[in-house]
Amino acid sequence: MSTDTPIELCASAELSEGGLAVPFDVVYDGESCRAFAIRFEGRVHAYLNRCTHVAMELDWQPNRFFDDTGQWLLCASHGAVYAPDTGEGVAGPCQGGLVKIELIEADGTVRWQPTERLQPVVF
Ligand code: FES
Numbered sequence: 001m002s003t004d005t006p007i008e009l010c011a012s013a014e015l016s017e018g019g020l021a022v023p024f025d026v027v028y029d030g031e032s033c034r035a036f037a038i039r040f041e042g043r044v045h046a047y048l049n050r051c052t053h054v055a056m057e058l059d060w061q062p063n064r065f066f067d068d069t070g071q072w073l074l075c076a077s078h079g080a081v082y083a084p085d086t087g088e089g090v091a092g093p094c095q096g097g098l099v100k101i102e103l104i105e106a107d108g109t110v111r112w113q114p115t116e117r118l119q120p121v122v123f
Helices: none
Strands: 007-011 022-028 031-040 043-048 089-091 103-106 109-112 118-120
Touching (some): 007 022, 022 043, 022 109
Antiparallel strands (some): 007 109, 022 031, 031 043
């Protein structure tokens, strides 16, 4: 498969507004990483599951990234707050923004776009 062929991630219906994320695995700069996809204001977004404070996964409760308002992504470790649509750090001990992964939503399916730095896991 060509590295720039979008990779199927999930059905559109699996991503509800401000709801649980859909996790997936990627290789980022040669390192295996978890990633997650969410829906916010109708659009799908995905990021590496790696906080900018300490390189830890953000969710303690699996796939729960949104705060109670459904407006912000939270790191459960020390409370870094990220904007769901850009991944930009907006509060707490974050240092910069989350690594964004481009998604394509069409025909009821969400796919992610590999890049030179972001590759699919080869089993
Ligand atoms: S590891 Fe995320 S806020 Fe500290």
